[in-house]
Amino acid sequence: MKKGFPLPAVHPLQLPLGLIIWALWFVTVYGGLSVGCAIAQPAAEAGALTWINAVLGLLTIAVSVLLLALARFCMLAAQRGEPPERLFIARLAAGAHVIAALSTLITGLPILVFPPCV
Amino acid sequence: MSEQQKTTRATRAAVWHNPTGWRALTVVSHSVIGKRFMWTGLVFFLIGGLLAMLIRAQLAFPDQAFMSSDIYNQVFTMHGTVMMFLFALPMLEGLAMYMIPKMIGARDLAFPRLGAFGYFCYLFGGLILMASIVLAMAPASGWFMYTPLSSDVFSPGLNSDFWLLGVTFVEIAAVTAGIELLVSILRTRTAGMSLSRMPLFVWYILVTSVMVVFGFPPLILGSILLELERAGGLAFFDVARGGDPLLWQHLFWLFGHPEVYIIFLPAAGVISTLIPVFARRPIVGYRAVVLAVLTTGFISFGLWVHHMFTVGIPQLAQAFFSVASMLVAVPTAIQIFAWLATLWGGRPVFSLPMLWVFGFLVIFVFGGLTGVMLALVPFNWQVHDTHFVVAHMHYVLIGGMLFPLVAGIYYWLPLFTGRMPSMQLGRWGFWLSFIGFNLTFLVMHFTGLLGMPRRVYTYEAGLGWDIPNLISSVGGFVMCVGVAMVLLDLIIHARFGRKAKANPWQADTLEWSMPTPPPTWNFDLLPRVRDRHPNHDPQLQDETWLPAMHHGRRETLGCDPVSGEPRQVIHLPTNSWWPFVCALTLAILCVTLLVRAYPLAALAALLSLLLLCGWSWHNGLRKPHARTLPTQDQLPMHFASFDSPGLWGTNAALLASGSLFMSMLFGWFYLWTVAPLWQFPETSPLAWPLLLAVCLLCSLAALLYRRAVVRLRQGDGSTLPRSLWAVAGSGLAACTALALLLRAPLDITGQAHDAVILVMLLYLLLHTGVATLATVLQLRRVTLGYVSAAAPFEVPIVQQLWRYTQLVAWIILLVLIAFPQSWGVYT
Secondary structure (H helix, E strand, O other): OOOOOOOOOOOOOHHHHHHHHHHHHHHHHHHHHHHHHHHOOOOHHHOOOOHHHHHHHHHHHHHHHHHHHHHHHHHHHHHOOOOHHHHHHHHHHHHHHHHHHHHHHHHHHHHHOOOOOO | OOHHHHHHHHHHHHHOOOOOHHHHHHOOOHHHHHHHHHHHHHHHHHHHHHHHHHHHHHHOOOOOOOOOHHHHHHHHHHHHHHHHHHHHHHHHHHHHHHHHHHHHOOOOOOOHHHHHHHHHHHHHHHHHHHHHHHOOOOOOOOOOOOOOOOOOOOOOOOHHHHHHHHHHHHHHHHHHHHHHHHHHHHHOOOOOOOHHHOOHHHHHHHHHHHHHHHHHHHHHHHHHHHHHHHHHOOOOOOHHHOOOHHHHHHHHHHHHHHHHHHHHHHHHHHHHHHHHHHHOOOOOOHHHHHHHHHHHHHHHHHOHHHHOOOOOOOHHHHHHHHHHHHHOHHHHHHHHHHHHHHHHHOOOOOOHHHHHHHHHHHHHHHHHHHHHHHHOHHHHHHHOOEHHHHHHHHHHHHHHHHHHHHHHHHHHHHHHHOEOOOHHHHHHHHHHHHHHHHHHHHHHHHHHHOOOEOOOOOOOOOOOOHHHHHHHHHHHHHHHHHHHHHHHHHHHHHHHOOEOOOOOOOOOOHHHHOOOOOOOOOOOOEEOOOOOOHHHOOOOOOOEEOOOOOOOOEEEEEEOOOOOOEEEEEEEOOOOOHHHHHHHHHHHHHHHHHOOOHHHHHHHHHHHHHHHHHHHHOOHHHOHHHHOOOOOOOOOEHHHOOOOHHHHHHHHHHHHHHHHHHHHHHHHHHHHHHOOOOOOOOOOOOOHHHHHHHHHHHHHHHHHHHHHHHHHHOOOOOOHHHHHHHHHHHHHHHHHHHHHHOOOOOOOOOOHHHHHHHHHHHHHHHHHHHHHHHHHHHHHHHHHOOOOOOOOOHHHHHHHHHHHHHHHHHHHHHHHHHHHHHHOOOO
């Protein structure tokens, strides 16, 4: 990831990247829920044990892991001897990625509890 | 003062001269435009306040006949509309436009004429809305204009049209200001002001600007669709024709909830600026505050459905928005704790601005807590559409915006007038406002919990609402007296106030390094910044930039967006009639659309197009003095580069357009999946080969343009005319193909499906047309020598237009043809 990731950890676009990923996840989960309910609505009695919850839950975990990996990527860069303004970006971006990951996990918690289409 | 210095000052004054009389309409200086925004916002605030007092007078006692229900509906609708669209945001944008260049060490904003244009759009849009009150045809469907109440069936007059056209016009001003502030902050900071050294207020405005660019287009789209439905009979929100009224609610709140934070964040920026100054220590947790502001900016876009908890959305979806609504309190709390820690660790001085900061902290924290309560779905259901929500909203908006705004105005008053405010009168003003506010709205929470609904023009006696309503009304008038006292203080101080010393508050930001009031060019010499406290740096003037003005150009530094190191000298445009004239013709277009005089509207549209083309044609490069290269600063002029502020401005404008387009796509998929009577015809009404041809032609134009830019970068401008001819030809062919596509048999008044297709095609035609027109103008400018390998900055700007148009064309093909086809909805 250190070499392969297209956006360096000190690039200013890292600052909004994590939260953009959160926003995309949010729209996908909300939109996906509506589409899922429209095409194959599970029975209400199934509670949270449905294919829709499973797909949304897996997506939530995958996005959270990606965001945490990005945070680590930026934190490692912040430990290298970058110029101060680049260090500022790397540290800030690491923080933003962690916040985005936590936001994803916390916002996704209801997937474990609620039936999708009721 | 030596003779040479006098000459230099006279030269500066001549270059940055602001004319008076009628020619004052040509002024583009950020200080003047910022103050105009604020003065106009103040007038609208007084009008909105008067409407509020009418509401409180009506509700003071039960069974009042002071106003009829119809007039009451107009009054509360206009109160909300005026306060949200004509006061809160324009006022803060005005403050930002005035302050930002002074705080970042620039002589003006990046696009001074755009700022002036935005102001006139705001003014004319506001006047159109005000005209509706005078004509007793004011909108009456609430400031959120929910359909179907606002549709032509239930609001048949022009009332709703005033809102839709007037507010859309005002929103143009908001978006232009957002673009201007965004680019100015990223590209015109003084030497050495890296992102990590930016004042916190600038960070807040940066995030707010991005939010404006993304947040306003959904409502602009919603307003266009609703106006098309009302005036042209197109189907978007009518269930019987395949539409859905909830689409309006989504589009409105996609804008509406971020709007609350768009208003709050600049005000919080004022607080983050003032507290360290009056606590006499640097802010605690600068980086945490920046992180909190960024997070707030994003998460605030994920809350919009909490305004729609009662419309019948699945529990799981409600839970997502409920959690996100609670989550946004966390970054807000981080800021509050940073402010408290700064006060705790400092030696606070309770000057007049700090009183208002104190008022903000108390009221906003309370409003934030009731916000968390409203984020809980069951509680939200209980108090939905009651006065509890009204009380919460006013705690957040008045506490979160008005109190910090007054604090900021008192703080920066010496910059505006060179004089200090009166502490005595100011304190009276504060305490009356604070007590009056809490009397009105704290009590209103209980009125709401007792079950009184919003938007009722009167109520029966004996329901338990009499006393709380009377208290709220008395409190409202007490607050009115407080606000009047503040205004009196501000007016009196300008004449009798004590003259301000240099840097009267001992602040550390750059604006206080200037004389009070500052000259129109802000800084004689642009300084180098070495830390976050430049005004406390004794070496501030050791290295300076742009001393010369004898060439007659208005200039400021163009910087690297991250490090703040100077990259280029930006040549700024001077005073001009173009912004006023273009805004005026657009206002005429707006009025002719309003009265449905469509032939006149077509003429006004054509005139507007011609004038806007004329404006784009008459930029500074046509004048000889613009091309004289600087001698004292070893930096290139911006027009010699491929990375000009204009390119950044275009990208920002395209982001705004992209946000509108994404909202359109959301509308398509939303209606497809949710609207109960949405129908696909048996076959697509569009000829897909023709749409594919449009896509290929747009791609060809983008490809040819790219090749031309590559050659130009290599210093070869010889093939540019030929390439531009080819691009213009492709563009013209694409426009023709689109015109043919528009002849498809679309039942736009019968089916939402066809109406959405029409809007998407028109959107694509608009972008293809603009890109083609810009290419033709470029071609002419190349021929005249205004654009060449030595002055290439306009070429990449038009390239972006083609890139974007190409992207839109392919997405439309995918969404309108390929995706439904693969889903099997067309046979």
